[in-house]
Amino acid sequence: MTGQPQTQPLPRALEPFLEFASALREAGIPAAPEQAQAFVTGVGLLGPRSIRDIRRAAHATFGPGPDRAEEFDAIFDAIFLGRSIAAPAMGEAEDMPEAFDAGDFDLMPEGPEEDPSGADATVAERLFARLLTPGDEDAALRSFARAAPAALPRRRSRRTAPGKGRQADPRRAFREMLRRDGEIMELPARHRRTRQRRILVLVDVSGSMKAGTEGALRLSHALMQAGERVEIFTLGTRLTRVTRALRHRNREQALTLASGLVADWDGGTRLGEALSVFLSVPRFASFARGALAIVVSDGLERGGPEALTSAMHKLDGLAWSVLWLSPLAADPAYRPETGAMRAILPMIDRLGDGSNPVSLAREILAFSKGARA
Amino acid sequence: MAVRSSILGIDGPEPLALGLRDAQYIADESLATAAYLALALGKPLLLEGAPGVGKTEAAKAIASVLGRELVRLQCYEGIDAAAAMYEWNFPRQMLAIRQAGDEHINLYADDYLIARPILLALQAPRQRVLLIDEIDRADHEFEAFLLEFLSDFTVSIPERGTIRAGEPPVVILTSNRTRELHEALRRRCVYHWIDYPAPELEAEIVMMRASTVAQETARKVVAAVGGLRAEPLAKPPGVAETVEWAQAATLLNSQGAPWPRAFARAIGVALKDQDDLEFMAPRLDALLQEAVV
Numbered sequence: 001m002t003g004q005p006q007t008q009p010l011p012r013a014l015e016p017f018l019e020f021a022s023a024l025r026e027a028g029i030p031a032a033p034e035q036a037q038a039f040v041t042g043v044g045l046l047g048p049r050s051i052r053d054i055r056r057a058a059h060a061t062f063g064p065g066p067d068r069a070e071e072f073d074a075i076f077d078a079i080f081l082g083r084s085i086a087a088p089a090m091g092e093a094e095d096m097p098e099a100f101d102a103g104d105f106d107l108m109p110e111g112p113e114e115d116p117s118g119a120d121a122t123v124a125e126r127l128f129a130r131l132l133t134p135g136d137e138d139a140a141l142r143s144f145a146r147a148a149p150a151a152l153p154r155r156r157s158r159r160t161a162p163g164k165g166r167q168a169d170p171r172r173a174f175r176e177m178l179r180r181d182g183e184i185m186e187l188p189a190r191h192r193r194t195r196q197r198r199i200l201v202l203v204d205v206s207g208s209m210k211a212g213t214e215g216a217l218r219l220s221h222a223l224m225q226a227g228e229r230v231e232i233f234t235l236g237t238r239l240t241r242v243t244r245a246l247r248h249r250n251r252e253q254a255l256t257l258a259s260g261l262v263a264d265w266d267g268g269t270r271l272g273e274a275l276s277v278f279l280s281v282p283r284f285a286s287f288a289r290g291a292l293a294i295v296v297s298d299g300l301e302r303g304g305p306e307a308l309t310s311a312m313h314k315l316d317g318l319a320w321s322v323l324w325l326s327p328l329a330a331d332p333a334y335r336p337e338t339g340a341m342r343a344i345l346p347m348i349d350r351l352g353d354g355s356n357p358v359s360l361a362r363e364i365l366a367f368s369k370g371a372r373a
Numbered sequence: 374m375a376v377r378s379s380i381l382g383i384d385g386p387e388p389l390a391l392g393l394r395d396a397q398y399i400a401d402e403s404l405a406t407a408a409y410l411a412l413a414l415g416k417p418l419l420l421e422g423a424p425g426v427g428k429t430e431a432a433k434a435i436a437s438v439l440g441r442e443l444v445r446l447q448c449y450e451g452i453d454a455a456a457a458m459y460e461w462n463f464p465r466q467m468l469a470i471r472q473a474g475d476e477h478i479n480l481y482a483d484d485y486l487i488a489r490p491i492l493l494a495l496q497a498p499r500q501r502v503l504l505i506d507e508i509d510r511a512d513h514e515f516e517a518f519l520l521e522f523l524s525d526f527t528v529s530i531p532e533r534g535t536i537r538a539g540e541p542p543v544v545i546l547t548s549n550r551t552r553e554l555h556e557a558l559r560r561r562c563v564y565h566w567i568d569y570p571a572p573e574l575e576a577e578i579v580m581m582r583a584s585t586v587a588q589e590t591a592r593k594v595v596a597a598v599g600g601l602r603a604e605p606l607a608k609p610p611g612v613a614e615t616v617e618w619a620q621a622a623t624l625l626n627s628q629g630a631p632w633p634r635a636f637a638r639a640i641g642v643a644l645k646d647q648d649d650l651e652f653m654a655p656r657l658d659a660l661l662q663e664a665v666v
Binding site for chain 1: 560
């Protein structure tokens with residue numbers, strides 16, 4: 001191994017390496033100085049005998065992960081091979097969640113267009129984004145956000161805290177003994193702490209839900225801000241993870257970002273398929289494990305109910321409770337009579353009113369309270 | 374950054390890949406490069422990938438190449454310092470106090486210290502490799518707690534002071550990526566994403582792991598598994614399942630089952646989820662036909 005470039009590198013030879021790190025940062029891929037240093041040293045260690053060595057060293061030290069590998073390679077090509085960066089538009093890293101598609105990955109859907117008409121989206125699967133307008137249930141959402149932390153379901157954690165409980169606390173017992181010359185008066189104990197359950201929100205954004213999706217996302221944003229571990233996805237003809245977008249504190253910003261990500265507003269419904277896709281990504285399926293799963297959908301499914309039934313069966317098996325909130329249930333006379341809804345009824349813990357953010361908030365709080373009691 | 378271009382005679386990715394092959398692990402070039410860089414730069418190696426692609430196996434193989442003992446720390450939610458680093462042996466300390474009477478004793482001597490995996494690795498970096506398995510199962514608190522150890526390779530014990538390793542220990546972390554790891558943790562590591570191996574490589578792995586399997590069978594199994602992985606399954610078969618399926622089918626075949634049937638009958642080894650089995654049942658024959666030809 002000839003390690004010549006690592007000891008006294010020529011500043012000029014270093015240039016592309018440093019340029020690469022700053023190009024990564026510009027594209028929103030984290031590149032810390034220590035990573036850049038490791039990259040340069042690593043390239044020195046590998047020889048390098050070919051551009052492949054440099055590329056591998058870059059992947060190993062910056063670790064873009066599979067989600068951003070393509071973008072990373074494009075930047076690498078641009079700097080080291082002089083190729084121009086083609087397609088991927090660069091955005092802020094934190095604001096770009098992964099969008100999942102039943103077919104292929106679609107990381108960067110087109111930005112929001114002002115086209116509120118419901119065009120024939122099912123056939124052509126046209127991608128358009130509706131502009132989300134702020135509502136006036138602000139006060140209700142604020143009080144929901146205040147009440148939620150205390151109300152949301154909790155589970156016992158593996159971690160313990162000092163206090164009344166069944167587990168003995170040897171560390172404290174020992175300290176007490178040292179203080180009292182080896183005598184112990186009272187046996188200190190620990191108890192298991194509790195932790196908020198994960199909350200998974202699946203929002204149906206198909207055409208039939210048009211009136212309610214915006215409100216559902218506003219509520220999701222409030223829930224996101226109030227809850228500890230919340231994951232939010234939209235379901236339509238595709239599956240899109242909007243968690244990161246909704247993590248923004250500012251609601252307008254968060255909703256605009258989310259609306260830009262979702263490519264299938266008001267499209268057709270392939271709820272069952274979108275749910276199966278969700279469950280077949282192990283990473284996503286694990287969000288549902290032990291969680292309170294909230295589905296906001298009218299359950300109007302195109303085609304047969306089999307896909308939806310089997311997906312709901314799996315979801316029911318993974319999640320702690322499944323709460324299905326349908327705008328149709330706002331009508332007291334509503335009875336789930338479509339084949340799909342009837343089939344999945346045994347798999348949901350509660351079917352509730354999901355017509356607007358206020359009723360959604362009420363349902364979630366009431367269910368959490370009921371389940372805790 | 375203490376850089377060593379040669380570790381126990383391994384002076385590049387190729388010698389390491391050859392060593393791993395001797396340890397019954399077939400690594401592609403990019404994994405060998407990442408592992409070599411981690412060793413040379415004295416940084417932890419973070420392996421991410423879907424369940425069953427051989428992350429833990431890779432760690433075992435690296436330990437075996439280095440001729441060191443593998444100390445494994447299995448992560449779970451709520452794992453804490455007492456399970457990961459060290460713990461005082463309180464009963465023993467209490468007994469010691471009672472026995473000592475008026476004598477002065479050091480209650481924080483080594484006798485009373487129970488070393489857990491992280492401390493074990495620090496105490497003898499030349500003899501041990503630390504595997505922090507499935508770090509994504511641990512919670513954020515534990516991840517933050519690991520940062521001190523992973524960047525400086527030190528452990529602070531209030532009663533004893535800071536324990537420092539003579540040389541950076543070899544640390545391998547694995548993650549199934551059920552959640553995103555914190556950027557601060559990733560930054561400290563050399564990263565490699567292990568994908569399912571390419572078909573030729575996987576066939577080679579099957580034959581290395583299962584000596585009874587014929588080359589032709591290995592090729593077919595790998596093709597069939599490739600087909601299964603393309604389906605939306607809850608638990609796609611990993612590399613271990615491929616090997617087991619090949620072995621099971623070979624066994625059934627030797628007992629008289631004809632070829633495509635042998636695969637179909639042994640399917641329970643590859644798919645371990647009732648829903649997946651049901652889902653695949655109508656299409657399995659077609660998939661096998663395609664793979665077997």
